Amino acid sequence: MDVMINWTLILPILVLQLVLAVIGLISLSKAQMVRGPKWMWVLIIVIGNMLGSILYFIVGRKDM
């Protein structure tokens, strides 16, 4: 596969997704009330990429 991909342009997306997941995990570790078990949200944030983190911030947190 001789696909030339300019990584300097794609890297920011990956970094931002990583930052989003890290923020989600930090928020999860601090949260006292979470809908459902915490390990489930860890999986959703880590596997679910951007949508997983959005889902956690909107549905998972109880003290919005």
Place this chain on the structure above:
Amino acid sequence: MRGTWLLYRKEMLEMSRSFKLLWIPIVFTILGIMQPVVSVYMPDILKMSSGVPEEMFALYELPSPPVVMVQVLSQYSTLGILVLVLAGMNSVSGERYGGTAELIMVRPISTISIILSKWFAQCTALFMAFGIGYMAAYYYIYQMIGELSWKSGIISFGLYGLWLLLGITITLFFSTILRGGAAAFVTLAILAILSLLNAILPRWFSWSPSRLISLATESLTGNGLSASTAIECCLFTVGIIILAILSSSHLLQRRGLPN
């Protein structure tokens, strides 16, 4: 005024503690960057998912910069507005049902201060997210695809920003009378109906706020944006926003707190 400023600072503190000021701008930035990248690498993406005939690649044309910007805005129309509405749905109702509102409302602070402080806080979050996301998308399109007139970019930013502003104002309004989830549902339904009516009967609904989306698109693609329609539409939308703020303050005062 002083009360509003104090409450605004409290709102902002709460937003940064709940990471809203971080995660919403990041989501908007990812959405904004993703679209130009996907447009440029579309042939490669198709190649990797094998089974696409060779003739397809010849047919693929790189969309022009304005078209990609329009695609970015349509991303914001779906996932972007969904995120904003869902993140703002509990702004008043959460406090009313959670009990924090009691602590605030026994103090001599007018309800308009409470509503205004929340509205300004939501505005700050909205324009941080939309501003950063839009600039990132603009930069990417400029770098990867081609030039885009900054003048039409700013006009479409303003028009589209007003539409998003209407979205969060309606959310705030319903958040004062309904529970969070119901408020989000009603808001999204209203926004969807407005866009649908505008799509089906554009003549009849020239004043409709959802016209702002098509105006933003027109200003990008340069298909003769009529200034009078744009001004009429903007004034109408601003009117609805002011009315919604005033009536939610009135409703909060009259209905008070649930038992």
